[in-house]
Amino acid sequence: MPGQKLYPRATVKKIVKAHSNCNVSKNADVMMFLDYMLFMQNLMKEAAIEAKKGGERGITARSVRKVTADSLARFRG
Template identity: 75%
Template sequence: MAPGPKLYPRATVKKIVKAHSGCHVGKSVDITVFLDYVLFVQSLVKEAAIESKKGGERGVTARSVKKVTADTLAKFKG
């Protein structure tokens, strides 16, 4: 079986993190950043779904995502 496509460009993520932090980055920093991103998006969608149900909407809308974005970002702020 052939390997699947790459999920993200590892070298590019490392370069971006290094440029923003100004520090040396380890070998697995790209994996950590990617997993943190996935957890953030998962949490954002979950909170937006809760907010949309409270508002009586049928599905997740841009409005419900906007309402919960600030709180979700605050949870993930390091």
């Protein structure tokens, strides 16, 4: 689907502005999306490591839950 955006930028900006009562700069939504993607990548990597240590065959909800707090702490800013 050429030309289709990954997410509606204007909607994201409106939501952030409504929750934070601050103006959002031109490319802030792009930076938030990239930060989210880095967080998810880190979360899955850590969950895979935890799953291997626990002897599981793949990533499970339990392994994700175990590493969520550490990953969130690493990305708070």
